[in-house]
Amino acid sequence: MKRVFLLSLLGLLVATGALHWTRPENRSPVPVLHWMTQNDPVKRETIALFRQWLVDQGLPPAEVQIDHSNQDVTKKLVQGVSGVGGDLIDLYFSELEMMQATGMLADVTDEAVRAGYGPGTTYAAVRSDFMVAGRQYGYPRNVDVTMCWVNRDTFARYGQPEPPARWDWDEFEARGKRFVAAANPPGTRRRVYYLNRVWPYVLRRGLGLSTYNETMTRCTLDDPRNVEVLRRLYRWTVEERLMPTTADQAAMAADGTAFDSSFGLFAAGRFAMVYEGLWALIRLRPLGDFQLGAVEPFTGGFPNTELGSGAVAVYRGAKHPELARQFLRFLASEPFSLLVARSGDSLPPLPAYAEHPAFLQPPGFAGDWGAKAAFARAGREIGIATSKSPYALPRVVFLIDNQTIEAVLAGRLTPAAAAREAAQRINAELALTLRQDPALRRQYDAACERQRQIDARRAAGRPVPAAWISDPFHLAYYRAQGWLEPEAAP
Amino acid sequence: MNRRVRDFRRLLTGLAYLLPNIAGFCAFTLVPLALSFAMAFTNWDILRHNRFRQEPLHWAGLENFARLLADPQFWRDLGNTLFFTLGLPFAIAGSLGAALLLTRVSRRRTALGPALVVATLVLVASAAVLLAGGLAQRGVLVLGGTMAAAVLVAGVVTGGTIYRTLFYLPHFTAGVATFVLWKKLYNPHTGPFNTALAPVLDGLSAVVRGAPGFFTYGVPVLCGAAALAAALWQGRRLRRRWADGEAGSAAIVTGTLTLGGPLGLFLHWQGQGGWVAGGAGAAVVAGLGGWILRQPRCWGPRRAADTGLGAELSLALAGVPLLLLLAGGLLLGPALPALAATGLEPPNWLGDYAWAKPALMLMALWAAIGSNSMILYLAGLSNIPPELYEAADMDGASAMQRFWHITWPQLAPITFFIAVMGVINGLQGGFEMARTMTQGGPAGSTTTLSYFIFTQGFETGRLGYASAIAWVLFGLVLVFSLLNFRFGNRDVND
Numbered sequence: 001m002k003r004v005f006l007l008s009l010l011g012l013l014v015a016t017g018a019l020h021w022t023r024p025e026n027r028s029p030v031p032v033l034h035w036m037t038q039n040d041p042v043k044r045e046t047i048a049l050f051r052q053w054l055v056d057q058g059l060p061p062a063e064v065q066i067d068h069s070n071q072d073v074t075k076k077l078v079q080g081v082s083g084v085g086g087d088l089i090d091l092y093f094s095e096l097e098m099m100q101a102t103g104m105l106a107d108v109t110d111e112a113v114r115a116g117y118g119p120g121t122t123y124a125a126v127r128s129d130f131m132v133a134g135r136q137y138g139y140p141r142n143v144d145v146t147m148c149w150v151n152r153d154t155f156a157r158y159g160q161p162e163p164p165a166r167w168d169w170d171e172f173e174a175r176g177k178r179f180v181a182a183a184n185p186p187g188t189r190r191r192v193y194y195l196n197r198v199w200p201y202v203l204r205r206g207l208g209l210s211t212y213n214e215t216m217t218r219c220t221l222d223d224p225r226n227v228e229v230l231r232r233l234y235r236w237t238v239e240e241r242l243m244p245t246t247a248d249q250a251a252m253a254a255d256g257t258a259f260d261s262s263f264g265l266f267a268a269g270r271f272a273m274v275y276e277g278l279w280a281l282i283r284l285r286p287l288g289d290f291q292l293g294a295v296e297p298f299t300g301g302f303p304n305t306e307l308g309s310g311a312v313a314v315y316r317g318a319k320h321p322e323l324a325r326q327f328l329r330f331l332a333s334e335p336f337s338l339l340v341a342r343s344g345d346s347l348p349p350l351p352a353y354a355e356h357p358a359f360l361q362p363p364g365f366a367g368d369w370g371a372k373a374a375f376a377r378a379g380r381e382i383g384i385a386t387s388k389s390p391y392a393l394p395r396v397v398f399l400i401d402n403q404t405i406e407a408v409l410a411g412r413l414t415p416a417a418a419a420r421e422a423a424q425r426i427n428a429e430l431a432l433t434l435r436q437d438p439a440l441r442r443q444y445d446a447a448c449e450r451q452r453q454i455d456a457r458r459a460a461g462r463p464v465p466a467a468w469i470s471d472p473f474h475l476a477y478y479r480a481q482g483w484l485e486p487e488a489a490p
Numbered sequence: 491m492n493r494r495v496r497d498f499r500r501l502l503t504g505l506a507y508l509l510p511n512i513a514g515f516c517a518f519t520l521v522p523l524a525l526s527f528a529m530a531f532t533n534w535d536i537l538r539h540n541r542f543r544q545e546p547l548h549w550a551g552l553e554n555f556a557r558l559l560a561d562p563q564f565w566r567d568l569g570n571t572l573f574f575t576l577g578l579p580f581a582i583a584g585s586l587g588a589a590l591l592l593t594r595v596s597r598r599r600t601a602l603g604p605a606l607v608v609a610t611l612v613l614v615a616s617a618a619v620l621l622a623g624g625l626a627q628r629g630v631l632v633l634g635g636t637m638a639a640a641v642l643v644a645g646v647v648t649g650g651t652i653y654r655t656l657f658y659l660p661h662f663t664a665g666v667a668t669f670v671l672w673k674k675l676y677n678p679h680t681g682p683f684n685t686a687l688a689p690v691l692d693g694l695s696a697v698v699r700g701a702p703g704f705f706t707y708g709v710p711v712l713c714g715a716a717a718l719a720a721a722l723w724q725g726r727r728l729r730r731r732w733a734d735g736e737a738g739s740a741a742i743v744t745g746t747l748t749l750g751g752p753l754g755l756f757l758h759w760q761g762q763g764g765w766v767a768g769g770a771g772a773a774v775v776a777g778l779g780g781w782i783l784r785q786p787r788c789w790g791p792r793r794a795a796d797t798g799l800g801a802e803l804s805l806a807l808a809g810v811p812l813l814l815l816l817a818g819g820l821l822l823g824p825a826l827p828a829l830a831a832t833g834l835e836p837p838n839w840l841g842d843y844a845w846a847k848p849a850l851m852l853m854a855l856w857a858a859i860g861s862n863s864m865i866l867y868l869a870g871l872s873n874i875p876p877e878l879y880e881a882a883d884m885d886g887a888s889a890m891q892r893f894w895h896i897t898w899p900q901l902a903p904i905t906f907f908i909a910v911m912g913v914i915n916g917l918q919g920g921f922e923m924a925r926t927m928t929q930g931g932p933a934g935s936t937t938t939l940s941y942f943i944f945t946q947g948f949e950t951g952r953l954g955y956a957s958a959i960a961w962v963l964f965g966l967v968l969v970f971s972l973l974n975f976r977f978g979n980r981d982v983n984d
Contacts, residue, residue: 002503005507073949074944074948074949077536077948077951078536078948081536081540081541081542082541083541098537098951101537101538101543102536102537102538102540102542102543102951103540103542103543104540104542186832186833191679244841245841245932246931246932248678248838248841249841316542317541317542393537393950395949395950396950399945399949399950403933403934406931406932406933406934407933407934409932409933410843410932410933410935411843412843412933436533436535436538437538
């Protein structure tokens with residue numbers, strides 16, 4: 001028995017040694033960076049290009065390993081604070097503030113300006129996706145606006161007209177009803193939807209409403225305009241079934257997330273349109289050769305869409321911090337922007353390349369030339385960054401907003417009750433943050449005072465200085481309405 | 491070598507064997523447990539208290555617990571968790587049924603065995619080829635039917651061994667793999683469940699359209715009559731048990747709640763509001779209690795308040811779902827003709843608020859039937875002395891009497907153990923299932939307390955709050971276990 005025990009122990013030790021020896025960084029003669037990102041062809045091309053870029057720059061060679069199994073936000077968070085995060089971390093949508101708050105992201109502000117990848121090199125509108133409180137924590141690897149992708153083949157199949165480039169939500173509803181009636185005759189089991197989803201923020205902004213007030217000190221979702229948005233979402237999703245619920249979509253996606261499945265369903269003609277960024281091309285191109293178009297998201301008045309970026313940040317506990325910073329520098333280089341332009345992975349981080357022929361008319365992909373021009377135009381004209389209050393974690397706000405919308409779609413809350421609950425819970429989050437982080441209190445009080453001044457000026461019909469407004473939507477909206485002081489307007 | 495040295499060396503050897511386990515227990519259970527207890531009373535937030543950011547930790551006292559009690563999400567998720575544990579009696583009944591069936595399968599082997607095995611394999615392969623060749627949805631039915639036939643034949647051929655293996659399959663299949671498989675089964679458009687249900691529902695729609703009166707009036711009357719019969723039976727039963735001194739006051743209250751609870755819920759579903767529903771439930775409890783107390787020997791022999799409580803709790807676990815089903819029939823019957831007018835749709839199992847919970851329960855039931863409970867029952871059945879059955883046969887007992895008076899009491903210790911473990915696992919579980927299949931949705935309908943803990947701890951980083959929820963969950967498990975030990979094992983040693 002003792003021998004068996006000792007042999008087992010020995011076996012385990014040998015296995016541990018073997019596992020350690022087979023790790024890429026122990027087998028590779030050059031430093032290895034671990035990049036927590038998706039494993040797609042563009043990322044693999046990016047890595048190959050980075051290797052070449054290092055050679056061209058006369059820098060020592062290095063290897064980059066994609067860690068795609070740990071890109072879930074909870075894994076990034078837990079691994080990061082535990083000291084075992086990847087050297088490079090992809091940040092999406094609402095993740096930056098959370099990761100930055102832990103202190104696990106390296107502050108690259110000074111180095112970025114010196115090395116040529118500072119905030120001035122990319123779109124000003126997406127700075128909030130890689131900067132917090134004026135400090136830089138990463139660099140965008142793409143900049144994206146969200147549009148309605150149109151599968152022209154699906155519209156042709158059911159003899160329905162394609163939507164116009166700009167439309168309002170009444171038009172969406174009327175066209176959608178005609179489409180689903182034509183695509184789903186009585187007795188049809190496999191439902192064909194008009195659209196996969198739409199961001200509620202875009203609809204709210206269409207009515208002049210944001211998640212927060214101008215200074216982002218209070219959630220304003222209890223506004224009647226939000227009730228109207230929720231009412232519409234309910235009608236389109238539950239009553240008219242122009243769109244599936246998230247749960248519907250998740251249920252249809254037998255072996256993936258709802259998000260992953262939407263591209264397959266779009267290609268198969270089950271969704272006539274999908275509401276995604278330009279990066280969707282990476283997923284759509286391998287699915288077949290079909291005619292694509294892109295139109296602006298429908299709104300209730302003010303045309304807008306979400307503008308955001310997928311950023312890459314350097315982990316503070318990175319084993320090769322200098323090399324990781326070189327990677328950020330590479331993201332701001334011409335070869336990388338040309339790669340993004342060619343691949344269709346959104347707008348290149350360097351704005352000039354969105355006008356480049358490699359982006360607008362990539363050889364071999366004539367089918368999406370028109371769509372790319374539409375994305376570039378939307379980025380210039382109607383793209384607005386996400387509203388992120390410094391007094392509440394954007395991810396928590398996103399979860400609350402989602403939960404209340406889901407409750408409306410499931411018939412658990414009326415639109416009015418859901419709007420009230422969302423505002424109440426988000427405002428409670430703001431209060432909780434201020435209680436837990438007293439350092440923010442002074443800033444918050446000053447912002448509240450500024451809000452009172454804004455309200456007073458608006459009530460008196462007087463213009464407001466742009467510098468007073470921190471919410472990106474309100475800034476764009478005020479500018480469009482002519483409510484800004486002339487000297488502050490661009 | 492003297493004896494003391496030898497004993498000491500043996501002790502060291504023993505400790506060396508135990509050391510890995512003790513070290514593992516300390517590192518991965520004991521220390522985290524103590525740490526989480528301490529964390530529950532602090533403002534520990536992963537965003538501000540970690541290796542990169544070390545802000546001072548503050549003692550929060552009972553603040554996390556107070557916040558929890560005021561959190562509507564906690565109450566919703568607690569409700570979901572308790573709802574899932576309602577499947578326990580069905581799981582117990584299922585495992586016992588499976589064990590009983592398996593003990594009855596003949597172990598004789600047939601000479602045609604190998605030939606039958608080859609024949610079934612050929613059948614299965616043919617169905618698979620048909621499916622791959624474009625038989626599409628009907629292929630799923632063909633494949634399913636063929637596999638069922640194959641299992642049946644193989645079971646006969648192997649003398650039941652294959653049944654034991656197949657029934658136990660859910661237990662040793664990896665959880666996530668099972669969940670993904672069930673997600674495919676539940677797919678509203680291409681899943682085999684709905685593919686098989688669609689023609690059945692089409693047929694049912696035709697039947698309902700042909701006889702709307704029966705469904706509008708007949709089904710509710712039948713369900714109502716069945717519910718009334720069940721209520722009367724329970725009332726008579728309670729009265730008899732009270733009179734015979736087999737039930738104390740606590741048991742009587744529990745027994746009447748079995749009737750009042752579903753009635754209250756039924757009224758609540760009909761939109762009668764909480765007060766009306768609660769009032770109706772209370773009226774039933776008071777009415778039955780009063781009826782018993784008005785009996786000539788209402789106090790009967792002296793007994794403890796909790797006498798017979800275990801039996802009533804067990805019955806409540808089975809009776810409440812049954813009455814709820816009948817209440818559902820009462821409501822659904824009149825609504826069917828209108829639904830059938832446009833054709834009955836198979837359910838959107840995981841996407842519909844009303845169906846998501848039952849769908850997950852159904853899957854959990856499948857897993858629970860073929861679990862360790864079945865193995866325990868199999869072992870328990872083999873330990874029942876055959877003389878008891880022989881004596882019962884000589885007395886002319888029927889199969890049902892043999893079961894109720896010999897098998898069931900003899901299995902009482904095992905049932906008690908399974909019930910305790912089931913409640914503990916039920917309260918703690920549900921995370922993997924919900925995370926894989928529904929992400930806790932739709933609208934939080936499948937979010938259990940364990941999922942809530944995960945969300946708070948790792949999606950928002952509030953470890954102190956998440957620990958408080960975990961310790962409240964522990965408290966619940968403890969209370970349920972104590973109740974089980976106090977009242978559930980009354981018959982175990984009889």
